[in-house]
Amino acid sequence: MRRTKMYIKCISSFLMIIMLFMFSYVFASGDSIYVWSNNNEPITATTSANALTTNADTVTENTLQLESGGAILIEQHSGQILYEHNSHEKLRPASVTKVMSILLIMEALDSGQISLTDKVPCTETASSMGGSQIWLDVREELTVDEMLKAICVVSANDCTVAMAEYLCGSQESFVEKMNVRAKELGMNDTTFKNCHGIDEEGHVTSAYDIALMSRELLNNHPSITNYTTIWMDSLRDGKSELVNTNKLIRNYKGATGLKTGSTSLALYNLSASATRDDLSLIAVIMRAPSTKIRFAEAQKLLDYGFSNYQYKLLAKGGTNLKEVTVTKGVKESTDLILEKDVGILMKKGKEKEIEQVINVQDNISAPIHEGQKIGEVTFMLEGEEVGKTNVICPEEINKKTFSNILSYIYQNWFCLLR
Secondary structure (H helix, E strand, C coil): CHHHHHHHHHHHHHHHHHHHHHHHHHHHCCCCCCCCCCCCCCCCCCCCCCCCECCCCCECCCCCCCCCCEEEEEECCCCEEEEEECCCCCECCHHHHHHHHHHHHHHHHHHCCCCCCCEEECCHHHHCCCCCCCCCCCCCEEEHHHHHHHHHHHCCHHHHHHHHHHHHCCHHHHHHHHHHHHHHCCCCCCECCCCCCCCCCCCEECHHHHHHHHHHHHHHCHHHHHHHCCCEEEECCCCEEEECCCCHHHHCCCEEEEEEEEECCCEEEEEEEEEECCEEEEEEEEEECCHHHHHHHHHHHHHHHHHHEEEEEEECCCCEEEEEEEECECCCEEEEEECCCEEEEEECCCHHHCEEEEEECCEEECCECCCCEEEEEEEEECCEEEEEEEEECCCCECECCHHHHHHHHHHHCHHHHC
16 A cells, blocks of 8 residues: 555656646747637617617508507517507507506515505595596505506506605606606607596607507516406405406406506507517507407407517527637636527518527637637528627636646645545
8 A cells, every 4th residue: 555655656746747847838838818709890879778679570551450540569578669550659648658657666666665565545636536546545555566456457546646646755756757767768759747647738658659668667577467467356355346457368368468548538548468489569559449449459469460470599598509628728628608598589480591600719718717708609580690699608717827737736646645
């Protein structure tokens, strides 16, 4: 046993000499570092980050022969417009106004300003609103959770005003905040005069702008669908029954919301959302001549989207792409992974035409940081880029140094003598 240990020590010493020689050679051969190329110029944003997009497939003529005054169909996540008809015409939104009110409530919840269990009082102003309501009494308090349920399911004006006053002190201050948020979202056709949607001169928006705020609500506050998908429920220990004003929740497959609205001047409006097979759509109808036509035309838009388009996942973040050689590193090779998911909205039947272009070297030089970009994968369809993700190194790889080599020898050889 003693002789065996002596042999191991001799071998280890010999290997140390060899590795030190190689180490010196590495430094003598130069310190060039691999730099990946990226010939793509950065894209300069010229519009709002929230702006909806059009392409060659967007239908701008009223081929579906809609009777409504304005309409739009978008894909929820990308914001791509699939169909539009008078989408920027300024019209009265009625209770679809409450999409913005709900958005501000959800933002207050997510920021911790309020909680679902907070008790919200009812003022004289709130109790006297009229229109759609649950007849709040100034002597009662409901939780934020109950208020949201009443607003989303039965479009309660009294609850909307009560929440506005609870959040900002007055409806006027809340409406000011609504308009500021609208500008941030790029809702340039919109002026809010109140938080509930009862007709008021100058209180206008467009189908395009409704799609913008609906998309913001659904993308960034998906838990709102816990309320917008309720068909029937109750408040006050079952004494107040609630039935959703959005009939699509009951009879349209995949419906997720969102908000109805109607007055004698605005006529019939609707922001309707639905998801099927990972494809999420938002259809907005404004100034429909009847409630029946409102729901029928929203369904017609959604049917058009689901029949003609699909969501295709092109790359899954974290997927192992390939193994590459590492020069001058403490490791000789490493696996490279895709940084993020890449999915696109595309017309059905075109998935086989997608080309994948990989721009990654077969060897890279240390040091390499965890998460460092090593290359990229680009997806092309009909000669146009439709998606891209970085290729990254999932681990830290240090450059060979004298101390690294000694540590390596110790860990892999001297530990054998223990």
